Amino acid sequence: MKSTASAPGKVILFGEHFVVYGSGAILCAINRRITVSAEAITEKKIRITSDVGSLDMEPGIPACDVGSSLRSLYHIADTALRSHGIPGIKMAVKSDIPAGVGLGSSSACCVAGAAAVSGLFPDSSREKILELAVDAERTAFQGTSGADCTVCTYGGIIRYGAKSHEKIEPGPGFGLAVASSGTTHSTESVVARVKKFRDANPAEFSRMCDAESEIIRSAKGQIEQGETAELGRMINQNQQYLEAIGVSNQTLQEMVRIGQGAAAGAKITGAGGGGCVFALTDGGTGAADAFREGGYECFAAGIDCDGLIVFN
Ligand code: PMV
Numbered sequence: 001m002k003s004t005a006s007a008p009g010k011v012i013l014f015g016e017h018f019v020v021y022g023s024g025a026i027l028c029a030i031n032r033r034i035t036v037s038a039e040a041i042t043e044k045k046i047r048i049t050s051d052v053g054s055l056d057m058e059p060g061i062p063a064c065d066v067g068s069s070l071r072s073l074y075h076i077a078d079t080a081l082r083s084h085g086i087p088g089i090k091m092a093v094k095s096d097i098p099a100g101v102g103l104g105s106s107s108a109c110c111v112a113g114a115a116a117v118s119g120l121f122p123d124s125s126r127e128k129i130l131e132l133a134v135d136a137e138r139t140a141f142q143g144t145s146g147a148d149c150t151v152c153t154y155g156g157i158i159r160y161g162a163k164s165h166e167k168i169e170p171g172p173g174f175g176l177a178v179a180s181s182g183t184t185h186s187t188e189s190v191v192a193r194v195k196k197f198r199d200a201n202p203a204e205f206s207r208m209c210d211a212e213s214e215i216i217r218s219a220k221g222q223i224e225q226g227e228t229a230e231l232g233r234m235i236n237q238n239q240q241y242l243e244a245i246g247v248s249n250q251t252l253q254e255m256v257r258i259g260q261g262a263a264a265g266a267k268i269t270g271a272g273g274g275g276c277v278f279a280l281t282d283g284g285t286g287a288a289d290a291f292r293e294g295g296y297e298c299f300a301a302g303i304d305c306d307g308l309i310v311f312n
Contacts, residue, residue, distance in 0.1 A: 003119030004311045006035040007111035007152040008304035009097035010104035011176055011269045011278050014219055014238050015160075017194050017245060018212040019145045021205075024161045026168065026219055027151040028176065029304040034095040034108040036073070038116035041088040046077045050093035059088065063139035069099075072106065072136040073113045079132065080117045089117060100184030102270020107148035110136040111308055119312050126153055126308065141188045155307025159220055170303065171226025175281035177263065179291035179298040181251045183274035190247055190271040197245050208241045232264025232280050239267035247272030255296055262290035 008029040015025030041047070048055040048070045055070045059082075063075040070093075077089040091113065097105040110133040118124030118132065133149045147160040157168040198205040215234045222231045239256055242248055248256070252268055252275075259266025259279030263286065266279040278301070279287035291298035 001120060002037055002039045003116050004035060004037040005112045005115035005119060006033045006309045006311070007108040007115070008033050008104075008155060008307065009108050010148055010151045011178060011276075011301060012102070012147070013157070013223075014216050014234070015147075015212055016102075016268070016270055016272070017191065017242070017247065018209050019147050019160065020143060020191060020194075021198070021209055022162055023209045023212045024159065024216045025145070025147045026157065026159050026216055026223070027147055028157045029151050029155040029307060030103070030176070030178070030301040031304045032097045032103065032301070033304075034093065034097055034105065034112050036091055036093050036109065036112040036116040038077070038089055038091045038113070038120055040086050040120055041090050043088045045088040045090075046074055046081070047088070047090040048073050048077075048093065049091075051095060052099065069140075072110050072140050075139045076110070076113045076117050076132060076136045079135075080121070084121055089120075091116065098180070100186070101180060101275035102185070102268065102272070103178070103276060104148045104152055104270075106140055106187075107133070107137055108152045110134075111149055111152040115308055115310050119310050129153065129308065141191070143188075143191055151307075153308045156303065156305050157223060159216065168220050168223050170223050173226050173228060173282040174223065174303070175283040176301040177259070177279045177281050177287040177291060177298055178269070178276050178301045179255055179259065179278070179288075179296040180276050181255060181274055181296070183251070185271050185274035187271040190273040193273075194245050194247060205245070208244065212238065212241060228264045228280065228282050235265030235267050235280055236260055239265075242268050242272055249273065252277060255291065255294070258290050258294045258296075259287055263287035
């Protein structure tokens with residue numbers, strides 16, 4: 001039997017890094033996807049193929065000893081083998097989400113992988129799949145907030161809090177232009193850098209966490225009412241906090257200025273230190289044109305309303 005599942009990438013509209021310390025976040029699933037298929041096999045093996053490499057290993061190895069970027073999928077397969085007593089699993093990954101640029105490729109991979117493997121067995125709910133996906137994401141980045149896996153599972157725009165999340169229905173004219181700096185980042189090392197900043201500047205960091213929570217509280221209504229200008233202002237404010245905690249750089253700064261000049265607002269998405277920025281548009285192409293004129297690859301991201309899709 002074969003099971004296939006697909007999950008979308010994401011843009012973080014508000015709250016990356018601060019969400020790790022409980023401030024919440026607002027994320028939007030985008031129309032770029034990762035698809036994972038899983039199949040039970042009779043050999044005692046975990047086999048994974050993907051565009052970024054492959055893995056062929058015995059089961060039962062602790063995830064921390066799996067020296068591969070496919071470690072989180074190995075962990076999902078190994079967990080299933082232990083629970084269901086079958087000998088092996090093979091998985092195949094197809095992605096149209098670039099990796100390490102703040103668009104949620106690793107979370108989408110964990111969610112699609114957890115769903116594909118769970119689909120080989122009875123009784124898999126979205127909640128259980130999300131739990132397994134976050135557990136798998138932790139094998140790559142121990143401190144994950146879980147926000148990315150949540151939006152990849154449920155789709156749409158969500159306000160994420162540590163204990164719950166809620167959907168936000170956007171008003172008219174909500175558009176995103178996503179531009180790439182051409183460099184990647186390691187979420188783990190940028191988060192570690194932010195921790196150092198926080199340890200050295202506890203009062204300043206705490207003030208920014210409070211301000212970010214306040215932005216997130218009011219942004220929900222602005223998204224629903226399509227208040228693009230006010231939302232843009234808050235996005236720019238959020239970008240200032242990201243610059244203050246040291247996750248921007250010269251290239252990202254230049255890109256953000258381009259986006260802010262051509263649209264209501266622009267900021268980094270994800271960990272920063274490389275990767276992507278986005279501009280909030282009213283559906284027009286001005287920001288995308290400006291990014292391209294500046295020499296940056298850019299695409300207009302649509303909202304993915306489906307989240308996780310399981311094809312069984
Ligand atoms: O760059 P990404 O897509 O891995 O996003 C990281 C977001 C952080 O807030 C920095 C970490 C987290 O787990 O929420």
